[in-house]
Amino acid sequence: MKEKQIIITFSSTTDAMLFEMEAKKNNICGRLIPTPTTITAECGLSYKAPLSEKKQVLEVCSMLAFTNYNVYELEM
Amino acid sequence: MEKTVYFDHAATTLNKPETVAKAVYDAILTCGNGGRGAYKEALLANQIITYGRITVANFFDVAKPNQVVFTSNATESLNISIKGLLHAGDHVITTVLEHNSVLRPFYSLGQQVERTILPCNEFGEINYDRIENSIKENTKMLVCTHGSNVLGTILDIEKLGKICKKHGLFFVLDASQTAGSIPISMKNMGIDVLCFTGHKGLYGPQGIGGLCVKEGIVIQPLKEGGTGVQSLLQTQPEQMPEHLEAGTLNTPGIAGLTEGINYVTSIGLEEIRKQETILWKQFYKGISSIPSVICYGNYENENRLPIVSFRVDGMDSGYFADRLWQEYQIACRSGMHCAPLVHKAMKTEDFGMVRFSFSHTNTMKEVDYAIYAIKTIVSKWEEGKN
Numbered sequence: 001m002k003e004k005q006i007i008i009t010f011s012s013t014t015d016a017m018l019f020e021m022e023a024k025k026n027n028i029c030g031r032l033i034p035t036p037t038t039i040t041a042e043c044g045l046s047y048k049a050p051l052s053e054k055k056q057v058l059e060v061c062s063m064l065a066f067t068n069y070n071v072y073e074l075e076m
Numbered sequence: 077m078e079k080t081v082y083f084d085h086a087a088t089t090l091n092k093p094e095t096v097a098k099a100v101y102d103a104i105l106t107c108g109n110g111g112r113g114a115y116k117e118a119l120l121a122n123q124i125i126t127y128g129r130i131t132v133a134n135f136f137d138v139a140k141p142n143q144v145v146f147t148s149n150a151t152e153s154l155n156i157s158i159k160g161l162l163h164a165g166d167h168v169i170t171t172v173l174e175h176n177s178v179l180r181p182f183y184s185l186g187q188q189v190e191r192t193i194l195p196c197n198e199f200g201e202i203n204y205d206r207i208e209n210s211i212k213e214n215t216k217m218l219v220c221t222h223g224s225n226v227l228g229t230i231l232d233i234e235k236l237g238k239i240c241k242k243h244g245l246f247f248v249l250d251a252s253q254t255a256g257s258i259p260i261s262m263k264n265m266g267i268d269v270l271c272f273t274g275h276k277g278l279y280g281p282q283g284i285g286g287l288c289v290k291e292g293i294v295i296q297p298l299k300e301g302g303t304g305v306q307s308l309l310q311t312q313p314e315q316m317p318e319h320l321e322a323g324t325l326n327t328p329g330i331a332g333l334t335e336g337i338n339y340v341t342s343i344g345l346e347e348i349r350k351q352e353t354i355l356w357k358q359f360y361k362g363i364s365s366i367p368s369v370i371c372y373g374n375y376e377n378e379n380r381l382p383i384v385s386f387r388v389d390g391m392d393s394g395y396f397a398d399r400l401w402q403e404y405q406i407a408c409r410s411g412m413h414c415a416p417l418v419h420k421a422m423k424t425e426d427f428g429m430v431r432f433s434f435s436h437t438n439t440m441k442e443v444d445y446a447i448y449a450i451k452t453i454v455s456k457w458e459e460g461k462n
Contacts, residue, residue, distance in 0.1 A: 011315045013111040013304055014142050017126035033114045044305035045114055045122070068315060 002075040004051040008061065009035055009044070011068040016045040022060045028053050039072055048076065081442050083408045086225050086253060086383055086433030088275045088282060092336070099335040100281055103328035110327060111304025121327045128330035129317070131337050136270055137261035138288045145320040146286045146330060150252040151177035152298075153271035153287035156320060157248045158219060160295035161269075164188040166216040169207060169245075172196050172417040173224040173231075178250055179417065190214070196421055199374035200227030204235055211243050219248040222258070226418045226431060227373040228356075228383035230258065237266020246293070252276060253381055256340045257348050268293055274329065277348075280336035284329030287320070295320060343436070351436035352382035355443055359432060360384050362447030366454055372422050372429060382434035385413075388454055393428035396453065400430075404449040408432050 010016040020032050030049025039046070049057050051073060061069055082090045103124060108117030110125045129141035138144060147153045158181040162168060167190040170178060174193075182191050192210045196202055207218065218240050223230045233249060240247035248269040251260055256277025262270055270288040274280030289295060297312045301322030306313045313319055340348060360375050368389040374380065387393050397410035411428040412419050419425045432446065 011305065011313065012142060012318055013122060014126055014129060014317060017122050018141065021126070031114075032119060045111070 005048050005074055005076045006030075006051050006054045006057055007033075007036065007039060007072040007074055007076075008047045008057060009039060009070045009072070010046070010066070013045055015064075015066060015069065016047065018064060019047055019060060019066070022064055023047065023049070023057070026056060026060055028056050028060065030057070036074065036076070038074065039070075079405065081404070081406045081445060083406065083432040083434065083438065083442075083446065085435040085438075086276065086381075086431065087409055089277065089279050089435055089437075091435065091437040092279050092281070092332075093339045095335040095339060096279060096281065096332045099331040100328045103331040107327045107331075109324055124327055124331045124334070125325055128334045131334045132272075132286060132288065135337050135341070136255075136272070136288050137263045138270075139263065139291055142316045143289050143291055144286055145289065145317045146284065146325050147321075148283055148326065149275075149285035150250060150271045150273035151285075153273075153285055154178055154219070154248070154250060155181050156295060156298045157269045157271060157287060158182065158217075159185070159298055160320075161246055161248070161293075162189050162216060165214060166190070167192065167212050167214045168217045168219060169194065169210050169215060170218070171202055171220050171231075172421045173200065173202070173221055173227065173229060174219075174415065174417065175221065175225055175250065175252070176414045176416070177252075178219055178221070193417065196227075196229070196418075198422075200224055200229040200372070200418070200422075201374060202229070202231060204232065204239070207236070207239055208243070211245070215243070215245060217246040217248060219246075219250070221250040221253065222260070223253040223381045224373075224415070224418065225253050225381075225383070225433075226385050226413045226415045226429065227422075228381040228385070229373065230254065230379055230381060233260070233267065234265050240268070241266050253383075256336075257345055257352060257382075259345050262288055262290065269295075274333040274336060277340070278333060278336045279339050280333035281329050284326050284333045289316065289320075297322070299323070348436045352434050353378060355434040355436075355438050355440070356380075356382040356384055356432075358440060359434070359443045359447065362443070363450055366451060368454055368458065369450070372424070383431060385429040385431045387424060387427055387429050388457065391427075391457060393430045397430050399453050400446075400449055403453070404445070406446055406449055 107121040110121035129144040274284035393410040400406040
């Protein structure tokens with residue numbers, strides 16, 4: 001069954017991995033996925049988490065001082 | 077002795093820790109290709125690579141792990157730095173102590189880039205005043221070794237960093253011989269690009285190295301290719317580190333490098349240097365008293381690399397090194413050591429030098445054995461001449 005998810009895309013694989021490490025420390029129930037082509041055909045890794053964890057996800061982005069990322073909400 | 081008595085650690089360290097070998101072995105058997113998928117094996121590779129960047133960034137005091145670029149070795153890193161930062165009409169300053177990994181990229185740039193090569197004195201020491209006197213309007217960069225792989229001279233990089241900052245020059249450092257035994261802080265020493273290799277003082281495998289680039293510095297890529305992100309771009313992505321990394325990374329090498337850095341950190345750089353100093357001093361004391369042995373470098377200064385380079389008067393360095401191996405299983409390096417200008421400066425182009433380079437893993441017993449071997453060969457050589 002599809003659910004609304006928050007997707008973060010990154011410009012660098014390193015950023016994606018650093019995000020995942022920090023997300024784990026903050027007990028966010030998400031994971032890395034191949035970037036959906038509906039968002040971009042540019043490939044790479046994105047982070048997917050339940051929409052209910054949007055606030056925590058955005059807090060991690062802020063904590064890591066990321067400047068080059070995008071946030072999407074998709075049903076997946 | 078039956079097994080090799082190894083004194084060529086400046087070429088590559090031999091006694092790698094088991095943890096390094098295990099990390100390489102495990103990675104070969106379990107890793108996919110990092111950045112190419114989100115399944116277990118690809119993510120495992122990504123984790124190894126990212127943890128490697130974090131480890132290197134912490135070790136060299138780099139602001140962010142994204143600024144750590146992995147390459148195959150310091151030579152590749154220096155090629156990227158030199159060719160990616162210089163343009164036609166620029167002027168660059170370097171020294172006679174440099175390895176061919178610095179000199180040959182310059183030679184390949186030919187007349188496009190002007191160069192000043194600073195001389196050294198008879199002990200292999202640089203006059204720092206000459207650096208500022210060499211700076212011109214079009215001077216763009218100072219690139220130099222942190223430590224000479226032949227003479228063991230260690231350059232004052234904090235001083236060099238200050239000079240570069242004062243004059244707005246890029247400071248590119250070749251840390252091949254010092255990473256792992258001398259603490260280096262990119263932040264505090266004014267280094268713009270730090271080039272390192274994994275297989276010497278960092279006790280990692282061959283085939284891995286890198287450059288750490290200060291934030292804000294943009295280097296033109298040497299290689300273009302797949303990055304795992306932004307595939308639709310016709311150029312390398314702008315963001316680091318992908319900007320300077322094309323193709324599959326050496327993930328097993330990175331795994332090994334990480335363990336190597338963990339190993340040297342666990343021993344402590346101060347302890348490593350202390351051990352190295354005891355060994356080279358003992359060796360120098362043993363051979364410098366032999367009349368026909370001529371040593372090169374300043375051995376009164378304890379602040380030097382664990383390298384002793386010398387020649388036996390009248391004997392080709394290659395012949396001598398070969399006798400050490402054939403008769404005593406002693407491994408050392410002879411010849412020009414990929415540093416031709418050092419030999420030109422020391423007037424040893426015709427015979428080369430024999431270089432002994434020590435690691436904290438060598439023992440006093442090995443050093444004493446080497447002294448005995450050298451004395452015996454020289455004595456027989458002298459008898460043969462007479």
